[in-house]
Amino acid sequence: VPVIGVLALQGDVREHLAALRAQGAEAVTVRRPAELARIDGLVVPGGESTTMAKLAARFELLEPLRAAIAGGLPAYGSCAGMIMLADRLLDAPADQVTVGGLDVTVRRNAFGRQVDSFESEVALDGIAGGPLHAVFIRAPWVEEAGPEVRVLGRVVGGPADGKIVAVRQGHLVATSFHPELTGDRRVHALFVDIVREHLAQQAGAVAGNERG
Numbered sequence: 120v121p122v123i124g125v126l127a128l129q130g131d132v133r134e135h136l137a138a139l140r141a142q143g144a145e146a147v148t149v150r151r152p153a154e155l156a157r158i159d160g161l162v163v164p165g166g167e168s169t170t171m172a173k174l175a176a177r178f179e180l181l182e183p184l185r186a187a188i189a190g191g192l193p194a195y196g197s198c199a200g201m202i203m204l205a206d207r208l209l210d211a212p213a214d215q216v217t218v219g220g221l222d223v224t225v226r227r228n229a230f231g232r233q234v235d236s237f238e239s240e241v242a243l244d245g246i247a248g249g250p251l252h253a254v255f256i257r258a259p260w261v262e263e264a265g266p267e268v269r270v271l272g273r274v275v276g277g278p279a280d281g282k283i284v285a286v287r288q289g290h291l292v293a294t295s296f297h298p299e300l301t302g303d304r305r306v307h308a309l310f311v312d313i314v315r316e317h318l319a320q321q322a323g324a325v326a327g328n329e330r331g
């Protein structure tokens with residue numbers, strides 16, 4: 120059973136733990152650098168990214184998180200988590216740091232300050248089962264995505280029609296919306312699959328080394 124950590128500095132941690140458990144993963148909270156060694160994947164939840172980034176720095180988690188992700192740890196960021204995994208930010212305080220890893224430019228509060236929260240359909244590519252009904256809360260979007268980034272979802276209709284709200288780059292996934300708040304478990308299922316594949320690859324590499 121894959122062990123998946125949820126970064127528990129701030130934000131909607133409980134809902135992600137429940138969604139991960141519903142997909143058959145063992146889900147644990149992560150607050151300390153040493154806890155990163157025990158997990159096979161990491162979820163960075165929604166919340167408030169400026170606060171989350173400050174707490175990550177204070178808890179001395181930024182460098183360990185960067186190292187873990189550079190070393191191949193699968194990670195999924197939702198909303199503030201998407202901001203945390205982005206390499207570049209727009210409309211963020213100049214001193215706001217991120218963990219990074221995703222070759223994207225993410226605009227914070229992209230849907231406008233007045234639009235606190237709303238729901239919209241998201242057209243999916245690379246996730247089966249038709250459009251996803253998504254909940255957005257002061258959400259970011261992906262303004263620009265590098266060549267290695269696969270766009271998994273775009274807003275359908277309304278003023279934000281076509282905006283990129285779900286992406287994948289190798290072992291990293293991010294969504295602007297909050298699938299942990301709805302009954303649709305397809306994003307968590309995709310992420311748990313990525314973690315399982317990563318574990319299987321690691322096991323294969325170890326077996327190869329033992330043989331060689």
Ligand code: GLN
Nearest residue numbers: 165166167168198199257
């Ligand atoms: N706007 C928030 C931020 O800047 C994100 C909101 C959310 O995670 N629901 O982090």
